[in-house]
Amino acid sequence: MTSQKKKVLLAPLDPVHDIGLKMIKRGLELAGHDAILLPPDYSPEEIIKAAIDNNVDVILISRTLGYRVAEILGSFIDLAEASGLRERVKIGIGGMAIKPELAAELGFDAGFGPGTTVEEAIAFVEGREYIEKDRGARKTKKDITEKYDYTFKNKRIEKLLNTIADEIIEYVKGKTTPGIERAKIREKMFESDDEAELRQLRKEYAAFCDDIVKAYYANGALKEKTRQLTSEELKALKSYLEKVKTKMKPLNLQHIDTNPVVFIQYGTGCPFMDIAHIKTCEAWGADGVVHFDPSWGARTEGFYEGFITHEEDGSVITYENLKLIKDALMPSTLWQVRAHRGLNTPETVLLAGKVGADLTKINIAYGSLGGGTDPERLTVDAVAAIKYAAKFKMPFDVVTNEELCGVPAHKAFAGMLIVTVLGLKLGARPILQPLFCYSPEVMINGQMKDNYIDFNAAKIIALKRIINAPIWCGAPIGFLTQTEDRVQSSLSTALHASLASSLEVDGISIASADEAYSGGPISAAARVDTLRATQSAFRFFGHAKIIPTENSEVWASQIVEGIERTLESVVKNGSFVDALYKGLLGSREEGAYPGRAGRGTVIKNI
Amino acid sequence: MSKALEKVMDAVDIETFLVCDSEEEARKISMQMMNELGFCNASIVFIQYLGPGARVRVRGYIYKPGERYNWFYDENNSQ
Numbered sequence: 001m002t003s004q005k006k007k008v009l010l011a012p013l014d015p016v017h018d019i020g021l022k023m024i025k026r027g028l029e030l031a032g033h034d035a036i037l038l039p040p041d042y043s044p045e046e047i048i049k050a051a052i053d054n055n056v057d058v059i060l061i062s063r064t065l066g067y068r069v070a071e072i073l074g075s076f077i078d079l080a081e082a083s084g085l086r087e088r089v090k091i092g093i094g095g096m097a098i099k100p101e102l103a104a105e106l107g108f109d110a111g112f113g114p115g116t117t118v119e120e121a122i123a124f125v126e127g128r129e130y131i132e133k134d135r136g137a138r139k140t141k142k143d144i145t146e147k148y149d150y151t152f153k154n155k156r157i158e159k160l161l162n163t164i165a166d167e168i169i170e171y172v173k174g175k176t177t178p179g180i181e182r183a184k185i186r187e188k189m190f191e192s193d194d195e196a197e198l199r200q201l202r203k204e205y206a207a208f209c210d211d212i213v214k215a216y217y218a219n220g221a222l223k224e225k226t227r228q229l230t231s232e233e234l235k236a237l238k239s240y241l242e243k244v245k246t247k248m249k250p251l252n253l254q255h256i257d258t259n260p261v262v263f264i265q266y267g268t269g270c271p272f273m274d275i276a277h278i279k280t281c282e283a284w285g286a287d288g289v290v291h292f293d294p295s296w297g298a299r300t301e302g303f304y305e306g307f308i309t310h311e312e313d314g315s316v317i318t319y320e321n322l323k324l325i326k327d328a329l330m331p332s333t334l335w336q337v338r339a340h341r342g343l344n345t346p347e348t349v350l351l352a353g354k355v356g357a358d359l360t361k362i363n364i365a366y367g368s369l370g371g372g373t374d375p376e377r378l379t380v381d382a383v384a385a386i387k388y389a390a391k392f393k394m395p396f397d398v399v400t401n402e403e404l405c406g407v408p409a410h411k412a413f414a415g416m417l418i419v420t421v422l423g424l425k426l427g428a429r430p431i432l433q434p435l436f437c438y439s440p441e442v443m444i445n446g447q448m449k450d451n452y453i454d455f456n457a458a459k460i461i462a463l464k465r466i467i468n469a470p471i472w473c474g475a476p477i478g479f480l481t482q483t484e485d486r487v488q489s490s491l492s493t494a495l496h497a498s499l500a501s502s503l504e505v506d507g508i509s510i511a512s513a514d515e516a517y518s519g520g521p522i523s524a525a526a527r528v529d530t531l532r533a534t535q536s537a538f539r540f541f542g543h544a545k546i547i548p549t550e551n552s553e554v555w556a557s558q559i560v561e562g563i564e565r566t567l568e569s570v571v572k573n574g575s576f577v578d579a580l581y582k583g584l585l586g587s588r589e590e591g592a593y594p595g596r597a598g599r600g601t602v603i604k605n606i
Numbered sequence: 607m608s609k610a611l612e613k614v615m616d617a618v619d620i621e622t623f624l625v626c627d628s629e630e631e632a633r634k635i636s637m638q639m640m641n642e643l644g645f646c647n648a649s650i651v652f653i654q655y656l657g658p659g660a661r662v663r664v665r666g667y668i669y670k671p672g673e674r675y676n677w678f679y680d681e682n683n684s685q
Contacts, residue, residue: 227672236679270671272678276615311672484652486621486663514665519649521671523617 006125009056011038011047013072018062018095020116027118033125044076048083058125059085062095069097070106077107092124132249139250139332141358142261142287144506145395145429145470150420154466154560160567161421168422168576172383176603178208178301179377180384183346190354209302216304223296226316229271229307237272241328244279248330253285253531255538259501261334262534263509265476267292268521269310271321275328280524284531288334288359290475290509291325293317298342299372299597303351313521317348322355334358339385340399341371343598346384353392359431360389360396362423365415365585369592370402375580377598382419383426390427397431397472398423404479406440406591409459410562415585417563418576420469431470431507434459436496437479440591447555452481453499457548458555460503465560472507473500476515486513486529493530494537501538502546510534607668608644612676614668619651625659632660640664 008028010021021037028035036054038047051059061076063069073093080086086107093103094112103111110124123130152158185205192198206217215221222228253262264281266274266289278289294314297303307324308316315321322337329335336359337352339345345367349360364382368375389396398419400412416432423430436456442448447455456473463471478496482489490513500508512522513529570579579585586592611618620640626632632655640648645666652663669675 225672240678268671272675273616273669273671276675276678280615309672311670484663485654485661486619486652514651517651517665519651520665520667521616523619523665524615525617525619 005032005034006057007034007036007054008058008060008125009036009038009047009051009054010060010062011042011050012040012062012064013042013044013047013076014062014064014095015041016064018064020094021060021062023118024060024121027122028125031122031126033122044072044079047076048079048085051085051089052083056089059089059091060121060125061091061093063093063098064096066097070102073102073106073108090124090127092121094121139252139287139330141332141334143395144261144472145431148468148470150424151468152466153468154564157417157466157560157564157567158421160564160571161417163571164418164567164576165421165425167574168379168383168418169425171575171577172380174605175380177377177380177384177598177601178603179343179381179598180346182208182302182344183350183384183388186347186350205302210300212300213302213304222304222308225311226304226308229309233272234307237275237324240272241275241279248279248283250282250330250332251285251535253287253535253538255535256542258504258543259538260473260497260505261287261507262497262531263288263290263334263336263472263507264512264527264531265290265292265509267294267313267315269294269312269315271307271309271315271324273521274315275325277522277524277527278325278328278333281527281531282330282333284528285535286531287332288336288507289329290336290361291315291317291322291338293338293342293348297344301343301598303344303347317344317351319351319355322351322357326355326357336361336397339396341367341373341378343373343377343381345378345381346388349385349388349392349394349396353388353394357394360385360394361399361433362386362389362396363398363400363416363419364422365412365419365580366399366402368580368595369407369415369586370405372595373597374599374601375594376577376602378595379577379580380602381598383422386419386423386426386428389423393429395429395431395470396423397433397474399433399475400435401475402586402592403435403437403439403441405586405593407586408441408562408590409434409439409455410559411566411584411586411590413459413463413559414563414566414570417466418567418570418585420467431472432463432467433472433474434463435475435479436473436477436500436508438481447551450551451549452478452496453546454548454551455555456496456499457503457546457552458559460505461552461556462559462563465556466563470507471505472509473505475509476511477508478511482511482516484514484517486526489513489516490529490533494533497534498537498541499546501541607676611668615675615677616669617665617667618645620664620666621662623659623661626655629653629655629660632662636662636664640666 025035092110100111337357338361339348340361368378398416420430478492512526514526573579648666
């Protein structure tokens, strides 16, 4: 107890009890005060008499009903005045019908509206100022790889993966690409502050770029629907952020320690709108944010420089744009810059690492079978990118989006595990990213005919049987189960979040409540919807679990067997890159097409 | 644009139930409603017609990415 012991009368000025008064009574008693709770439906006269008889120091009245509220409370205060009680007793009023302005107007010492905490009421009783705990300060950045040692439980699969990963490392020796060369030049640019040298390096950089980027380095020209942000806009951003940062009191989505961290994905095209959405999501409890770049960016050799806005989906990657976003984040927010597909993979990881990203995303199999990049090019680039990830101690997730093309989960997982082991061999910290989705595979084969639980659970069970590694379900969870309806979409996200939590995964990426709508950009309000839904779901389940049917175990075994079979076929084939072209990790019939961007650009014998 | 709408971060969703005889009619009413409310750039996000009418979610974008967002500019700092 921090103050003198008080005697407090708690009285519901209502025909029914207010649960709030019962909670306050308990809080006061725990704080060492005496609390007397009157039954409901006492008249103002009876309450005043009880206060005099018990010689109390404080009266706390509650009023839930709005009917005649001002009149009843006014008469209560008049009686308190007339009885002489008002001069020596503090009187507070709270409840659903109370607004602080009304309480002050009627002459109460305090008014507590909906949402008042027990701590606030105790502070009033003890006559001290209530200081709300700084919610933001309690949030800390979580390393989701921290507790994993990557031990293989399935030794057969481990052996196959080691063989394939060693072959990849051998394959890329003596090879380079325009993407790797640009990253090397960019590294030199970071180290130089000599203008003449920088000019020369930009020329060298441009030589490895597509014409559209060369034009920028030659005369500052940008592609259509992109433009440089103005100094006035940048000044306004500074001002906006200064103001918003002082107001941030972020919510926590997690109800228990084992609830996964929650990521949202941004990429409106405009760094300012991105930042506005990020701050909104941080406030509503998002733990992490994922940067989405434009699809044309992945298929273009080279990056622009400067602060650039884009009128369509995907936010342009430049060092300056990433820096703007990084500087806007709360210290606790995990930040991922994706580099999983495209022709700028090594440089993306380099820029992300230089700016201070926490995470990146790399997957050769998805990027080359579903992301449009040539398998050989991406294999060579990915090894360089993973080395940067290791250098910057930046874990990367290995996403399995080729499932959305139609590749069966076991083949997508085989590709994911290959890149995982490659990552481990190169000193990085990979994160498994199975999808929680209604994939073409299950649509055709019927594994989700009864429910969305079993097959998703089977994926997690299978992976946990193979390796002790972090799992981050993506991306976003519930993909292809959400519609354009706000309620259905939010509910589906929340249920998938609950399933992920029940399966004890480490992270999830969630959709907005308008993710399925393709007619325009995602709105901030739709982001809040799914964050609120996820928070409610975590609160609802707590430590309780979702119990899959026995199908999940059967399908988990089938997935493990399928992974093993796939890896055996890759080993037998002798070359991982060739296996990608041949469709061993996802065939054309299954919807996987080896990408063509960057084909023939690998430079050999260096 | 009204002063209040300037404070919308990006889009306004109007969700309601329309009494109508078909989805097509609901679409027409939705767009007419948005037009009458002053949203010239409206689109239907969600629509489901059953029995007595249609549940709709209609959106009017106030700002699209890359535009000048009036809420972004501090009053003391803007032009």
